[in-house]
Amino acid sequence: MTRKMDHHLLEKYLKGDATAEERRQVEAWLEDAPEEWVDAFMAGQHGPAFPGADKAAFTERVMDRVRPRRARWLQVAAVLAGLLAAGWYLLKPDKFKPRAPEMVDIFVPANKTGAITLPDGSKVIMNAGSTLRYAKNFEGEARAVSLSGEAFFDVQPDTEKPFIIRSGGLSTRVLGTSFNISAYPGARKLTVTVLTGKVSVQDTLSHRAVTLLPSQKAVFTPESALLSAETVSHPENEIAWRQGRIIFDETPLLEVAEVLSRRYGVQIVLQGDHLAQCRFNGQFEHDSLDAILRMITRLTNTRAKRAGDTVYLSGKGCASPN
Known part of the structure; x- marks a missing residue:
């Protein structure tokens, strides 16, 4: 039966701060520790799992230096190599850990509206009581924002980097268009109304989706989890709040x-x-x-x-x- 190891003791061992007795405890544990303990160690209280490519590279480099003399140490060496790689990862966060993007939060109070320009040049007009959250430099493969409330978006085209808005239980995906989203917390329905271009709206739970063209609206009812599309006679009424x-x-x-x-x-x-x-x-x-x-x-x-x-x-x- 595999013995349980204290994560704090493992970290001391990896940093070279363990006493001789503590080193013996760790090495005794390594003799019968399954290899999945490497990932378990990383996924515990020490942040995200070690990236696969980096883990393999570091393991190979450590194994070049670790050559066990007895067969019973083959498994130990493999686990130790993984842990040493994990330790390297922990001790060098700026170089090897994905850097958390700097987030921006915009809030518009009651009886006011606000206009902002996003990092890609897209324009957003926010209605009263709304919050918008996004990464400062739009890092990653998509231009992703989170909306709580109502906002009108005029999105700059970029076929290489889609624009995604997460609002309540909906995910709205566009390449370049103008549309209005109303998704206040607790609202009986959430809506997405398209003025120009084409928009895909998906229920994030069921993954049902509708595609909208100009003068069409998606209506999502959280209580019944129904998502539908309908034609809007006067789409301009949906954005009258801007004036x-x-x-x-x-x-x-x-x-x-x-x-x-x-x-x-x-x-x-x-x-x-x-x-x-x-x-x-x-x-x-x-x-x-x-x-x-x-x-x-x-x-x-x-x-x-x-x-x-x-x-x-x-x-x-x-x-x-x-």
Whole structure:
């Protein structure tokens, strides 16, 4: 039965800090240690597994110096070579370990929008309450970003390096195009709307995917894990928020409440399930929340009561949902 070895003792051994007794303990353990302990050692508390190519190269170099005199040491030498290579890897992190890319986090607070230019020249306009995260220099084989919230992307073409946005349960892949993504945490649906070019949208769990062309939208419902594509009559309405405008076109009142909650940094609560599917039409530009609520209550037969950062909508509502 293989004896368990303390990782801290192994590290002391590899660094040359072990006492004579500790060296004997390690060498005794090496006699019956399986070779997979090399990877187990690296995958424990010491970071990622040793890269295969580097591990093979270092093992070969160490084995050139380690020539056991007895057959029983052949396995020991192989394991020791791997551990020595691992030790070299640990002691030379800057040279042999993959360097973690420097990450950039951009956050836009409620009732504001923000515009940024990414390292490749792509433009991003972010809606209120949104966060974008990406590697500072777009290192790697893809231009990958993570989005929580809503943003409009105008991506620079690069056939050698696709642009990938991870947002909620969706992965959106493009080469060069313009599109809008809405993927706020807790939202009842996530959407990707294409204005120009072509976009592939994939559910990261099921790997189902849809391909979108201009004036098409992908809709993903996290609760049911359904991903579908539909045609959009007025795709420009999806990005009206860039000019500070909000457009509701036969929009369910529950969705209206979600949009306004995110935009103004409040929580709008519908008191009664019968209000959820009331439809609302309206266009607003730089209007105050109170002005919008007055319009909503007048057209949906509801009343609004505000308590701090929470707004309660109640009342009879629509006689019959449209």
